[in-house]
Amino acid sequence: MKHLILGGILTLFSCSFLLSQTKVGGQVYDSNKQPIPFANIVFVNSTVGTITDENGRFYMESDDNHSSIKISFIGFETKTIKLTKKVTYNMEITLAEEAAALDEVVIYKGKTSKKNNPAIDILRKIWKNRRVNGVKKFKQYQYDKYEKLEFDLNTIDSALINSRIFNGMEFIFDDVDTSRITGKTYLPIFLNEAISQVYGDNTSNDYKEVLKGNKNAGFSDNQTLIAFVKDLYSDYDVYDNYLKFFDKSFTSPLSRTGIDVYNYVLSDSAYIDNKWCYNIVYYPRRKNELTFQGDFWVNDTTWAIKDINLEVTKSANINWVKDLYIEQEFDVLNDSIFLITKDYFQSDFAFSKKEKSRGVYGKRTTLYDNYKFDVKKNKKFYKTQVDPYDQDIYNREDSFWQNARMEELNKDEKKVYKLLDTLRTVKAFKRLYNIGTILASGYVEFNGFDFGPLFSTVGFNAIEGWRVRAGGRTYFTPNDRWRIEGYGAYGFRDNKFKYGVSGKYLVDRKSRLIVSAGNRRDVEQLGASLTNTNDVEGRSLASSSIVTTGDNTRLTSINLSAFSMQIEPRKNFTFGVTGSFRTLKPADRALFSLDFIDEDTNELRSEIKQTEISTQLAYTPGRKTTGYGVDRITVNDGDFATLFLNYSVGVKGILESDFDYQKVQFFYRQPWNIGGFGVLNSSLELGKTYGEVPLGLLSVVPGNQTYLSIYNTFPLLNFYEFVTDTYASLHLEHNFNGRIFSRIPLLRKLNLRELVGIRGVWGELSEENLLLSAPSNEILIAPDDEVYWEYSFGVGNIFKIFRIDFHFRGNYFDNPDARKFGVTGSFGFYF
Incomplete structure (x- = not known):
């Protein structure tokens, strides 16, 4: 958009x-001055024609000269009007109701019959x-x-x-x-x-x-x-x-x-x-x-x-x-x-x-x-x-x-x-062009440098309080072979400065071999998604949302360094390898704990150090992109399938890394167009961690304590309400695009769109991992007794830009601070 x-x-x-040689336009009425929609209008002795719209209006033109038009509609007498000028606008045409139908013509009024209709015989x-x-x-x-x-x-x-x-x-x-x-x-x-x-x-x-x-x-x-x-x-x-x-x-x-x-x-x-x-x-x-x-x-x-x-x-x-x-x-x-x-x-x-x-x-x-x-x-x-x-x-x-x-x-x-x-040489045009660019990209363009994105300048969370952020990127052309990005942020409650910086370079255009590296020190909401990434520029919306429900205090200070290589041997199929080192500790230990017992020293630790090597495979059939530099833009977002496989290995001892483990994760997203019944969005996530790891390295089922509708999260789960080392998650959301509301007279004109959703997750947490994280005193629960599930009903296209969703919890009502019902919303420009 x-x-x-x-x-x-x-x-x-x-x-x-x-x-054009002949142009005509106007409106067609019946004898009561009511517009006649879908009346047929043609230039006489030609096949050039049109039909009136729902308000009886029409316009048509031809490269040839025509002297008259013919207007007809079922149940009304056909009328021929001579044209006195080549261009005739604002015509007002009245059709008289037909007294009797001709024997050889089948006349239908209102809704046409599905039986004995020659038009439908031809259609078959x-x-x-x-x-x-x-x-x-x-x-x-x-x-x-x-x-x-x-x-x-x-x-x-x-x-x-x-x-x-x-x-x-x-x-x-x-x-x-x-x-x-x-x-x-x-x-x-x-x-x-x-x-x-x-x-x-x-x-x-x-x-x-x-x-x-x-x-x-x-x-x-x-x-x-x-x-x-x-x-x-x-x-x-x-x-x-x-x-x-x-x-x-x-x-x-x-x-x-x-x-x-x-x-x-x-x-x-x-x-x-x-x-x-x-x-x-x-x-x-x-x-x-x-x-x-x-x-x-x-x-x-x-x-x-x-x-x-x-x-x-x-x-x-x-x-x-x-x-x-x-x-x-x-x-x-x-x-x-x-x-x-x-x-x-x-x-x-x-x-x-x-x-x-x-x-x-x-x-x-x-x-x-x-x-x-x-x-x-x-x-x-x-x-x-x-x-x-x-x-x-x-x-x-x-x-x-x-x-x-x-x-x-x-x-x-x-x-x-x-x-x-x-x-392009006119100053007034340049001003308009620059305004359009800012609205489209969120960046203010300078010579070789973009400032932004502007939409992430201000945020709020329980640890940092109000947070301000400023950043930018190098940008000479859309097809730059290299790009450097960075930002700085400051929290007025914790009085700490955060930053992130990264760079990437397109080594080979044909195979799209890209190398990248970066470092980020920030406060994050871990567990905002099940499938891990090591994007040093990434930041969870959950940790910067201005309005939240409940106390959002389980935030983590992260120091992440990563180096990666990615190649695209076939169109829309990418293979990547990433090496990363990160340290994790609670943003405020008095409010949240990641404590664990160090098996080598038998000491209590609150900071995790971890080296990890990840291999990723991604396949996006049907994705359309533009650009041939290090960055490409997807032009058909949400209109193609996504398959992602990640295999990660934690290596103990390198750079004082704490744990050995293996993690396998699979993600599959598929939109399904079901003709006139709308669009079904589906996503499946599977994952398992082999080895003993503490809370900071486990797979947290993504809750959502914001009032924003965020796909692939569970709106009624609090952050860290479910923690797993083995999981399977399924999300289904269907948008009927107004098919139901369009048949309800009082709602029809509002052009609302109805949405329904259901989502579920099953997971396990081993006794070994529970004992390893026991010193944190966090209550760790996995949805292993039965699949945790939620369902929702939504109304979209409110004033064309707003959507509201009503969520209902299906089970696990005895969990601490369990929410049975919730409301979220979102804004967006959609056709």
Whole structure:
């Protein structure tokens, strides 16, 4: 989401101009002056048309000259209106109710019937043939792909033009144009082009896309923004049951479940490219669900889609997106096979869904050409990773683009490149750009150094009291091969200074061999997560949260030094080795104890010294990243599986290390998209420690004494309530994305989203480890009698940014200070 903020601010600048011959717009009413939603409107003697939205409004345009439009809707008389001008806005059209239906036409009012409906008969034939249409009909396929991404500031009016924010940049408004989809004025501010070659094998499910050229206006070094925008508009197939956009699964009108959520009407039939096609209009049966409205043309022999338009209804439960429009075109190959040739996607990002609200258009145009089939490639071809960071790709000459583009840029799109290069020299623009960067990254940029992150400047805990922190990092470009980070912090209650410093270097770009080292001296809440890390920059939210429940006094002073090497031999598969030495002692011994008996001297010790060597394997299939320096940014957070295996060995004697042990830990996280039923997030953690270790080295089940909803913790457990040396933990959380609330009349308009969760942990603690930690006088309990479990109910999307969760304890009510019920919340910007 942070990159969306940056993208939105960057979208305050540019220009474009599209010429059309005929433009019409307005609103359709019935005789009682009530808007008619989903009415069908077409230019007479053409297949160019649209349907009205939920408020009866429409807009459409064509590059050709048209003299009249036809308006029709089930249960109303069809009306034809002559156009006296090429551009006609604000039309008010009234349809009269139909006295009697024609014998040869089946008329449906309200919700259309699922029986004896010719449109649904056609839909069933589409289902039957959808797997033998397009590239899926062949064993292998390849084609060329041209993709154009654009951001536009929309609803340009005098108030915006005269706004103080654009002082010194008034020249950008010299050219504005009108959207052919919405009829709104807009000003382009970002343009990116990419040329690729795509290869696929349907027998082995292999796929490879080779980027041949990339060009963008004004921000060639901002690959993070480009990658984020591309991920917003990820590829989709209209034949699939669900289409995923903005982390939401929308029901496709071609879905087998479509008849339960859509009304279908057979509207028209005509020849398109010498093929007889039927036109079907569809619209949702209920409001507030993730559905579309629109129409499609389907061939009468192959039952393949020729053209399709999809527009998200304004009542759909999606935030920050006012409008979303898709159109796809298909051409015929060998007289029978329909292949996609054009895909157009437009979204309107806005804080409000009101008609006159200002927003930012995001547009993607994708063209496909030069299809070839059954040209087999070997496995090595698909496995060989092409260097995605070849600088030649991002610096192609103009002659390359003139020959490679499948669609010429119009004259005003060409202006975008020159305009944004000019804008970057304007002081007013630089100020806006810097503000956007701070909001997106949390850092204040200086020449080669970033100060921050600003969001961790202030914290509070029982030991340090109020805590202030200041830090920064070296930063010359997003693709630096080395980076140094550091911070300093001070607690006003313990009057102690803390710090952390680390550095890392990318030795080899191809294998991503990275070496890193650092040291940290700080106060931490150990046991905030089951899976250990030795990140010297890391800090638990639990030890810096401003508001907590109960006494959070079990904090540890840690002095950690670490050196590590990491390599990525295959994409999204990493192997790492870390050597670390740490000392642990209570931050305040009067409040918390880590005491143990030293077996060699038989003395009481309160400080642990430990040398450890860890080997980590991580696999993240489906993860998308950007950048080719020592740091990379993940652009699809939470949308891929994560598998992590850690094997650690404690070595006694090295640097006065205290214990020999072995620890094995496994972590698996997987999001599951369940179509229209939402998203299920699951995580599994397993671990075991072999050998005798004291409390400071045991596995603490992560409690949560903050009022923040933190995934993979147990909200009703206090810190150190359960301690283990062997454990198994499972977390399940399902977000229905408003599917239930959308069917409750009083809640429907609030666009709330319902969440349910259940989590459990089982663990053991050996007698030897209990006796070793006995001097600490801490009550150590493991959930070995039965699995400890909790469940929760949550309501999300409150005012679009707030979520509240209600938690209930399932057992172990006799534990000291056990909490039976709790409430947590969180803020966030989610679609």
